[in-house]
Amino acid sequence: MHKREFLKVAGLAGVAALANPKGLFAAEGPETLPDSKAPFTLPELPYATDALEPHIDKLTMEIHHGKHHKGYVDNLNKALNGTVLASLSLEDILAKVSAKESAVRNNAGGHYNHSLFWTVMSPQKTEPSAKLSAAINSAFGSLDAFKTKFSDAAKGVFGSGWAWLIVGRDKKLAVTSTPNQDNPLMKGLVKETGTPVLGLDVWEHAYYLKHQNKRPDYIAAFWDVVNWAEVEKRYEAALK
Structure with missing residues (x-):
């Protein structure tokens, strides 16, 4: 990697760390499981990353969805591998998870919460019925x-x-x-x-x-x- 490319990558990592140093570690750990062993996947955004501007900015959406949420999905699949919870729906996992199962608790919660979050926002102005x-x-x-x-x-x-x-x-x-x-x-x-x-x-x-x-x-x-x-x-x- 050339020095200029390295500095660019390092700079982007620094931005993510500034956004939330704790959240940056969400994607750390072993290699992700093959797709065949990964029951959960990162959902696509229902709009472009810049669609919510000026209220929520494009860079935040890119990092929030593509880095933080993806980290929760990847780590959830790792945490579930070989457990009895792996065959359950996300909602059932959340209902059954215990305080002792911190990796599942944190990452299943992160996956569910963000999956909901993206859908309850829209570029179009709406009002309650x-x-x-x-x-x-x-x-x-x-x-x-x-x-x-x-x-x-x-x-x-x-x-x-x-x-x-x-x-x-x-x-x-x-x-x-x-x-x-x-x-x-x-x-x-x-x-x-x-x-x-x-x-x-x-x-x-x-x-x-x-x-x-x-x-x-x-x-x-x-x-x-x-x-x-x-x-x-x-x-x-x-x-x-």
Whole structure:
């Protein structure tokens, strides 16, 4: 490798490390399993990496999807290899994983959370339907009140984690948050369980390149790209 090429690669690695030094290690470890032994794969983005600009920038999307999410998928396949969990669906793995199975917990959570995250955003401006609005109003009083509660949950995550809109066991909407790559499907591991219908990644790698340490600015920008049609689709499925 020529010196100029090396410096270019090293520079890109430095950008990823700046985005989140912990997250950079998500892809470390042994070689990935052959496809025939890899039950999970990285989903494609439903839009171009620059499609969410100016709200979420292209470089962040490239690193976040192509590096961080891919790392979770690769490491999940390694962690599952030869275990009884390997034949289960991702949702069933999350429901059954224990605190002792940290590699599966972290990487299955990372894969599920990001797979949901990409789909609940859209370049097209959308609004909640009348049915979804009625459910939000019933649970929170108004759409603005919901956004405030959700945003406060996202701001209140200490360090890395997620904010969630979930459908609880009572079939009502609720807001919760989880640390790291935990999510509300992890029974016995999180404070409130339910089916996620909207999630916001508040790990620093999700926003640091554009917003630096200004998490509230990133949260405010998120509302401009929420895919309400996908949220309603997940809401309807959770009610069944």
